[in-house]
Amino acid sequence: xxxxxxxxxxxxxxxxxxxxxxxxxxxxxxxxxxxxxxxxxxxxxxxxxxxxxxxxxxxxxxxxxxxxxxxxxxxxxxxxxxxx
Numbered sequence: 001x002x003x004x005x006x007x008x009x010x011x012x013x014x015x016x017x018x019x020x021x022x023x024x025x026x027x028x029x030x031x032x033x034x035x036x037x038x039x040x041x042x043x044x045x046x047x048x049x050x051x052x053x054x055x056x057x058x059x060x061x062x063x064x065x066x067x068x069x070x071x072x073x074x075x076x077x078x079x080x081x082x083x084x
Contacts, residue, residue: 006045007038008079028063035067039074047079 048060064076
């Protein structure tokens with residue numbers, strides 16, 4: 001059985017003007033770009049970890065849908081959903 005490789009990410013954004021990820025929309029675009037790049041690089045999976053009540057993406061499923069729609073072979077899912 002071939003080995004698979006994936007990544008776990010947080011989807012953080014800072015909300016400040018000088019940040020590389022200043023808005024939630026920018027974070028979504030960056031994550032979709034990351035998923036596409038991972039697939040091109042041979043990754044098999046991409047998983048999201050969510051921190052509620054933090055500056056991260058609190059609703060992972062729309063983002064996972066966008067990642068899946070923009071890739072063809074990448075498996076996507078949640079690694080952790082922290083419900084404090």
